[in-house]
Amino acid sequence: MKTVRCNLCDEDDWKIRFPANGNHTLGPDVDAYRCTSSEYGSHLQIVECQQCGHIYANPRYDACELLEAYSTVEDETYIIEQAGRKKTFAKHLKSVEKFTQSGRNRELLDVGAYIGVFVEVALANGWQAMGIEPSQWAVNYAQQKGLPVLQGTLDAPELHGRHFDVITMWDVIEHVDDPSAELDKSFKFLRPGGLIAVHTMDIDSPIARVMGQRWPWLMDMHIHYFSRETLIRFMKKSGFEILWAGSQGRYLSLGYLVTRVNGMSKPLGSLVNKLVNFMDLGEVLVPVNLGDLITVYARRPKQAPDTKSSGTVRRSD
Numbered sequence: 416m417k418t419v420r421c422n423l424c425d426e427d428d429w430k431i432r433f434p435a436n437g438n439h440t441l442g443p444d445v446d447a448y449r450c451t452s453s454e455y456g457s458h459l460q461i462v463e464c465q466q467c468g469h470i471y472a473n474p475r476y477d478a479c480e481l482l483e484a485y486s487t488v489e490d491e492t493y494i495i496e497q498a499g500r501k502k503t504f505a506k507h508l509k510s511v512e513k514f515t516q517s518g519r520n521r522e523l524l525d526v527g528a529y530i531g532v533f534v535e536v537a538l539a540n541g542w543q544a545m546g547i548e549p550s551q552w553a554v555n556y557a558q559q560k561g562l563p564v565l566q567g568t569l570d571a572p573e574l575h576g577r578h579f580d581v582i583t584m585w586d587v588i589e590h591v592d593d594p595s596a597e598l599d600k601s602f603k604f605l606r607p608g609g610l611i612a613v614h615t616m617d618i619d620s621p622i623a624r625v626m627g628q629r630w631p632w633l634m635d636m637h638i639h640y641f642s643r644e645t646l647i648r649f650m651k652k653s654g655f656e657i658l659w660a661g662s663q664g665r666y667l668s669l670g671y672l673v674t675r676v677n678g679m680s681k682p683l684g685s686l687v688n689k690l691v692n693f694m695d696l697g698e699v700l701v702p703v704n705l706g707d708l709i710t711v712y713a714r715r716p717k718q719a720p721d722t723k724s725s726g727t728v729r730r731s732d
């Protein structure tokens with residue numbers, strides 16, 4: 416475990432927002448890093464920067480340990496949940512297309528593409544889409560389906576010298592050790608005028624405030640907790656021009672929602688599970704928007720030079 420400075424303002428001035436919960440002496444638990452991990456309630460110490468208000472896990476595991484945990488992650492539940500993801504991503508793609516020209520032969524990179532569901536949706540809509548993803552298992556699954564998903568991160572040599580019209584990060588930025596660096600790199604990978612979409616949870620949303628430490632997104636695998644305001648500040652710091660920021664929901668199957676209810680209350684989860692099974696509703700997709708998921712759409716300004724991130728030296732410890 417290492418103590419870290421604030422990734423937004425680089426200060427080391429914080430107070431505890433939520434004390435650590437669960438056992439963290441043995442290093443990252445791979446099971447906790449599945450996309451659909453239901454290990455709610457277990458999280459590292461979460462602190463709030465006294466200078467800029469950014470909220471993050473501190474101390475936390477080393478970036479290499481994190482990447483290692485993600486590289487070996489396997490998640491069969493995610494595959495079962497594909498119908499919901501597909502519908503959610505189709506909706507996300509429509510939003511992307513509101514902020515840029517539609518896809519015909521334009522290049523899109525999905526960062527943290529996992530098994531390639533968004534890449535598949537984008538390809539079907541005429542985009543020249545590809546994904547990058549650290550989990551070897553997820554990449555194998557995507558490649559077996561013929562989807563162009565590479566194993567690695569934005570540092571992958573295959574991406575060297577490439578440029579894209581759109582970069583998307585769906586539920587990814589809260590997992591990375593150094594979001595500022597990821598955004599800086601994304602800026603450089605975008606063509607001038609190119610669009611970025613970043614989707615994450617909002618710790619400043621009314622439901623997160625009301626639930627406090629019981630908010631289910633406080634989890635081991637989440638290390639940065641953004642508000643709409645701090646996410647916008649991160650993106651502006653990397654040079655982006657903000658186009659829109661707001662809450663966007665997703666589709667989940669009832670069967671999957673039950674597993675989430677179960678994470679919060681076992682008796683209630685078991686009751687709802689019986690009901691859903693009895694009525695055979697497990698596959699039914701329902702739109703869910705509790706206002707605690709935000710998307711920011713931003714663009715690399717047309718005239719912006721490529722030098723923004725090259726001069727930035729970041730301290731991560």
Ligand SMILES: [Zn+2]
Nearest residue numbers: 421424464467
């Ligand atoms: Zn700060």
